[in-house]
Amino acid sequence: xxxxxxxxxxxxxxxxxxxxxRCNYSSSVxxxxxxxxxxxxQGLQLLLKYTTGATLVKGxxxxxxxxxxxxxxxxxxxxxxxxxxxxxxxCAVSKGSxxxxxxxxxxxxxxxxx
Amino acid sequence: xxxxxxxxxxxxxxxxxxxxxxxxxxxxxxxxxxxxQVLGQGPQFIFQYYEKEERGRGNFPDRFSxxxxxxxxxxxxxxxLLLGDSALYLCASSITGNYGYTFGSxxxxxxx
Numbered sequence: 189x190x191x192x193x194x195x196x197x198x199x200x201x202x203x204x205x206x207x208x209x210r211c212n213y214s215s216s217v218x219x220x221x222x223x224x225x226x227x228x229x230q231g232l233q234l235l236l237k238y239t240t241g242a243t244l245v246k247g248x249x250x251x252x253x254x255x256x257x258x259x260x261x262x263x264x265x266x267x268x269x270x271x272x273x274x275x276x277x278x279c280a281v282s283k284g285s286x287x288x289x290x291x292x293x294x295x296x297x298x299x300x301x302x
Numbered sequence: 303x304x305x306x307x308x309x310x311x312x313x314x315x316x317x318x319x320x321x322x323x324x325x326x327x328x329x330x331x332x333x334x335x336x337x338x339q340v341l342g343q344g345p346q347f348i349f350q351y352y353e354k355e356e357r358g359r360g361n362f363p364d365r366f367s368x369x370x371x372x373x374x375x376x377x378x379x380x381x382x383l384l385l386g387d388s389a390l391y392l393c394a395s396s397i398t399g400n401y402g403y404t405f406g407s408x409x410x411x412x413x414x
Contacts, residue, residue, distance in 0.1 A: 222402065222403075224405070229410075230407055230408075231306075231405040231406050231407040232345070232392065232394075232405040233405070234402050234404065234405075237402050278344050278345070280344075288350075288358075289347040290337075290345075290347065290394075290403060291347070292344035292346075293344055294343060294344050295344050
């Protein structure tokens with residue numbers, strides 16, 4: 189079975205500060221990892237994904253994440269927070285065949301302090 | 303190109319009733335998945351269909367069923383609604399070899 193754990197259900201950072209959202213995964217096979225963002229009353233938008241190859245993945249809106257197999261982590265970062273980054277962020281894992289179900293974490297609500 | 307479209311956007315039903323939710327995938331996407339997101343939680347997998355065949359089912363009771371049509375659109379049906387079925391129901395589509403699911407905006411179901 190696969191699972192993800194998101195450490196910190198709520199994270200607050202000041203505008204312009206570093207954003208770090210943590211995600212650890214458990215998988216019996218090489219995982220495919222994803223970060224999604226959800227704005228209020230909306231669906232999920234894909235920020236970035238790791239499948240194979242380069243372990244540092246760049247996504248939209250200035251976000252990036254690094255796959256660290258030794259730490260079973262896939263933390264999401266952004267160098268400088270913007271007010272528009274305030275949202276719910278979900279880490280997800282799949283087995284990676286391309287059409288496998290996603291298993292989501294419980295989410296991290298990011299608040300940006302002006 | 304249009305994204306994943308879901309209808310209706312909001313729905314209020316009474317306990318014991320039946321509901322049908324609809325999803326149109328992105329053009330060319332042959333796989334459709336359904337997820338339930340209860341308020342304050344991450345989405346939970348319900349079903350996956352690929353080329354009109356069920357490829358996966360999550361831990362949901364038999365009251366939940368789905369199907370995929372020849373044009374790859376999909377319906378999620380829920381019978382004998384319970385208060386606990388109140389949630390945001392998300393549809394996602396993907397194509398083989400493109401490891402990333404595109405989600406629709408969801409249908410907000412409220413059971414009273």
